[in-house]
Amino acid sequence: MENIKPGGPNILITGTPGTGKSTLGLELSQRTGLKYVNVGELAKQEQLYEGYDEVYQCPILNEDQVIDELEDQMSNGGNIVDYHGCEFFPERWYDIVFVLRTDNAALYERLEHRGYTGKKLDDNIQCEIFQTILEEARNSYKHEIVHELPSNTPEDLEDNLDKIIAWIEHWKSTH
Numbered sequence: 001m002e003n004i005k006p007g008g009p010n011i012l013i014t015g016t017p018g019t020g021k022s023t024l025g026l027e028l029s030q031r032t033g034l035k036y037v038n039v040g041e042l043a044k045q046e047q048l049y050e051g052y053d054e055v056y057q058c059p060i061l062n063e064d065q066v067i068d069e070l071e072d073q074m075s076n077g078g079n080i081v082d083y084h085g086c087e088f089f090p091e092r093w094y095d096i097v098f099v100l101r102t103d104n105a106a107l108y109e110r111l112e113h114r115g116y117t118g119k120k121l122d123d124n125i126q127c128e129i130f131q132t133i134l135e136e137a138r139n140s141y142k143h144e145i146v147h148e149l150p151s152n153t154p155e156d157l158e159d160n161l162d163k164i165i166a167w168i169e170h171w172k173s174t175h
């Protein structure tokens with residue numbers, strides 16, 4: 001049975017770093033009033049970590065702590081969650097999952113611009129080539145709620161916003 005969420009639907013925006021999750025998530029939040037949750041930022045603020053990854057030179061997310069931290073607000077609904085992974089969240093949290101996709105050349109430029117180099121840059125490009133996050137989403141959620149969205153141009157961004165806003169309106173009229 002579906003949970004009742006007074007705050008509205010919960011939306012997951014996932015995809016390889018640099019595909020445009022925070023750009024889309026923030027704009028969507030502004031236009032809809034749903035709450036934007038950047039899991040990476042939340043972990044940093046609340047120090048939800050368990051150790052340090054020497055290879056990638058970044059802290060390791062404590063997934064259980066993230067789940068505990070978000071459980072109440074996710075049960076209430078009305079959240080747009082942004083993270084470059086999706087398999088550790090409880091499946092019941094999300095009403096819909098969007099996986100952003102970016103062509104290699106564009107993604108390479110965005111990540112280079114962000115200061116990524118060497119293995120970190122290469123691995124993220126490979127992650128996108130092998131559609132790792134899309135596979136992860138399809139393995140973690142019902143196929144019918146997982147949607148791939150192109151995220152290459154500003155026109156794509158506008159199209160994606162229009163589509164998601166229309167979906168939210170529909171969700172609200174049926175719940």
Ligand SMILES: Nc1ncnc2c1ncn2[C@@H]1O[C@H](COP(=O)(O)OP(=O)(O)O)[C@@H](O)[C@H]1O
Binds near residue numbers: 019024151
């Ligand atoms: N649809 C798009 N078209 C062109 N550039 C985009 C698009 N979406 C995001 N960008 C740009 O790509 C870069 C990475 O976007 P960001 O939202 O930070 O990605 P993520 O949150 O997935 O890491 C930013 O410079 C952003 O302005």
